[in-house]
Amino acid sequence: MSRREIVEVGHPVLRECAREVSEEELRSDEVQRLIDDMVETMRAADGAGLAANQVAETLRIAVVEVRPGNPRYPYKAPIPLTVVVNPVIEPLDDEVERINEGCLSVPNLRGEVPRHMSIRLRYTDRDGEEHEEVRRGLTAGTFQHELDHLDGVLFLDRVDDPATLTTWDAYERFYRDTFEERARSIVERTGS
Ligand code: NI
Numbered sequence: 503m504s505r506r507e508i509v510e511v512g513h514p515v516l517r518e519c520a521r522e523v524s525e526e527e528l529r530s531d532e533v534q535r536l537i538d539d540m541v542e543t544m545r546a547a548d549g550a551g552l553a554a555n556q557v558a559e560t561l562r563i564a565v566v567e568v569r570p571g572n573p574r575y576p577y578k579a580p581i582p583l584t585v586v587v588n589p590v591i592e593p594l595d596d597e598v599e600r601i602n603e604g605c606l607s608v609p610n611l612r613g614e615v616p617r618h619m620s621i622r623l624r625y626t627d628r629d630g631e632e633h634e635e636v637r638r639g640l641t642a643g644t645f646q647h648e649l650d651h652l653d654g655v656l657f658l659d660r661v662d663d664p665a666t667l668t669t670w671d672a673y674e675r676f677y678r679d680t681f682e683e684r685a686r687s688i689v690e691r692t693g694s
Contacts, residue, residue, distance in 0.1 A: 506557040553651030564648040577685040586625035594620040614666035617643035639692030
């Protein structure tokens with residue numbers, strides 16, 4: 503396994519729509535190695551997720567994991583490591599909450615993004631098994647953020663009020679307490 507370079511906003515690959523992965527490709531050493539590298543890269547950067555576009559590969563693959571005490575997102579509920587290949591999501595209702603997000607490809611910026619609170623997530627795992635799951639709350643938001651990357655969309659595009667954009671320092675100083683209170687109430691209500 504090795505860490506890959508995370509590309510940053512402005513790199514054209516972040517604006518590309520990634521393509522589906524075939525069953526044969528998924529079994530290949532190259533794609534299995536890419537998945538291992540994405541997990542290692544995400545963990546090394548304390549991310550909550552990483553999409554293939556962020557390491558300059560345009561395949562529909564993303565990894566998500568929140569370990570307890572993640573320093574970037576301490577308020578998120580833990581998410582076991584989940585590798586999603588060719589994922590598809592569908593909102594289950596109209597409930598939307600504003601989530602304060604950051605992104606490893608958008609250094610030193612956070613902002614508020616409306617996200618669905620209940621989604622159905624369908625994907626293939628790295629072994630080729632198909633899954634269908636319901637994900638709720640902040641976890642649903644995390645998957646929406648990663649799947650957006652596969653369509654060339656950044657959280658910046660979804661910030662509906664630019665006045666919520668902050669540096670990470672300004673977030674800590676002016677927004678963290680208010681947002682963490684809201685985040686805790688979402689986790690209590692939805693369980694994730
Ligand atoms: Ni991101």
